[in-house]
Each structure stands twice: as structure tokens, then as C-alpha cells.
Amino acid sequence: MKKSIAVVCGGFSGESVVSMRSAQMVMNNIDRSLYDPLKVVVTPTRWYAEYEGSEIDVNRADFTVSIAGQTRHFDGVFMIIHGTPGENGILQGYFELLRIPTTTGDTLNMALTFNKKMTTRVLATFGLRVAQSTTLKAMEPYSVQSILDIVSLPCFVKPNCGGSSIGTSRVNAAEDLHRAIDIAFKADDQIIIEEFIQGDEVTCGVIQWEGRITALPITQIISKKEFFDYEAKYQGQSEEITPAPIDQELYRAVQMQAEEIYQKLDCRGMIRVDFIIRGSEIFVIEVNTTPGFSEASIIPQQAAVQGIDKKSLITAVIQSCY
Secondary structure: OOEEEEEEEEOOOOOHHHHHHHHHHHHHHOOOOOEEEEEEEEOOOOEEEEEOOEEEEEEOOOOEEEEOOEEEOOOEEEEOOOOOOOOOOHHHHHHHHHOOOEOOOOHHHHHHHHOHHHHHHHHHHOOOEEOOEEEEEOOOOOOHHHHHOOOOOOEEEEEOOOOOOOOOEEEOOHHHHHHHHHHHHOOOOEEEEEEOOOOEEEEEEEEEEOOEEEEEEEEEEEEOOOOOOHHHHHOOOEEEEOOOOOOHHHHHHHHHHHHHHHHHOOOOOOEEEEEEEEOOEEEEEEEEOOOOOOOOOHHHHHHHHHOOOHHHHHHHHHHOOO
16 A cells, blocks of 8 residues: 655745755655655645645644545655754654654754754764864854954854755955854854865765665765855756765765764764865765755765666655654
8 A cells, every 4th residue: 555645845944945846856756656645835824735736734733634525644754844844853743743754863863963063063972073163142242353263264154053055154354254143143043153174075965775874976066156055056056076086085984974974863864964075084064864855956966876766765765764
């Protein structure tokens, strides 16, 4: 019997547009001999399912939908919300209470990995290299000099909990730091200021394939902008090379670190880990637990190089939640 799968998308952040593209990719490529999918859109004011051109409200008490007089229950959730409330553990807690499995980690995993500063602190305890950084809370007094005593220029200022580089700035001069902080605070009430590491930017997807945690081929990112910002990610302002043309020993070391992070942070489904390689040093920059999944996104590109088509990739992600 086919499993009924809710493809949950949308969300409350500026990443909702990206989420809708990711959901459409899942709907277009899911194996319908195994799964019966239904797109469910979550917004700040309404949850609804899209069915044959209509929008049907979701019963939030038990996450069911009434279609043609029949109540539809779900066997699982393909979570593809980027940002809150699908990437920070909020919806994971809701689905855990309802005992509906999702294609992400649990509440703790998602809450941790959504917080950039806490994630880097944990990764550092594993012996992994991370960038030097400091955090600020909204309304907390600060001085430029106190920040620069910890993090030298140039540096990045970004929301501590957020993605798609929304609210992120590269700061090259001390006089620009106040403005970058103001921009970041528009996206989050806590921000992180992180040292710039000169090197090659690469990213590595990880999935569970045939029952084993498996790193996908690595992608090198060459941004046409000053850094890999929203336009570089989603508006064609970057070159993405898969497999990355880097030293093979470093290549395998990056994959091993990505697999280690997946295992030690208790991830499920698919993740993507961003790194900077400086000489022979590998720095972990960010862990993305609901990475972009549109037709043009990096993980489908990496899977294709591995010989995994979109339908098989989606199946593997769903199977990892059972």
C-alpha cells in the first residue's frame, strides 16, 4: 500500500519562496508507485493543502485534511520548510507529539543546528575547526572595538538563526560594522559576527543510502558576488563545480567530516555542510538540515554526479525517517 506523504512547505521567513520551489521539485519527482503525496503549505495565518486546484484547510489538532468527505491521514512528512518553523525544531515537536515521522532530525537536532553559534561550539568539541566568532542580542550594548578585539576584519555579520544568506553582510571596514549589524537584526534578534577565512568554499551533501550514512560528491562554489549571498545562490550569480577540483586527500577528508557531523549531531534525511579549505586546513562554516531542494539546487546536482536520480534521492530521504 502506498504511504501518504505530506510535502510540507512555506514557512514564516523570507525563505518561503525557496521552500515552495523545493516542494514543487519533490511533487514533480516523487515515486508515485510508492507514495501518495499532498503539498501542505504552512503560513503565519493559515495551513492548507493544495488539491486539484483547491486550497483545503488542515486540521491542526491531528494534521488531517478532509477531501471529498474522507479524512486523509499522513504516514510521514517530507519537511522542506527552510527557516522557521520547519528548520528550528518547532514543527518537529508538533509532529513528534502526533507520532508522524519527518524527513529531518528530531526537535533537539533541528533547534541546535538552526543556531549557528551553538552548532559551531558543539562541532569544536568534536575537534573540528570552526571560524572565530562572537554573538550579539538585540538591544545589547556593544562597541566596534570590543567586537574587533575578538573578530578581525574582514568579517561576516549574519543572523544567528536563519538561512539563504538573508540579512548577511561582509564587512571590510570598521565604519561599516554598525550598518551590517542593523541589517542582520532585521532578520533575527540574535546575530553572529564571524571571521572571514580566505580559501576555497565547498559544500557536501549527506544522505542515508542503502542504510549507510553517505557523503555525496563535493561542490566547489565560486561566487560572482563578494560572497555566496542570496543572489549568488538563487539568481545565477555563482559557478558550482561538481565534483570539486581539489586535492583528493582533502576531498575525502571533507566527505569524512560531513559524515561525522551527520552521525554525531543525530541527523536524518538529507543535510548539506559548508566548508572553507585554507591550505591543508578544513573549517566547518555551517550545517544546513533542510537544504535547498529545487531542480537547480546543489544536493540534486551532487546526487546526479553520484548516479542517483531525483526519484531515487527522494525515496532515500523518505526511507531514512522510518
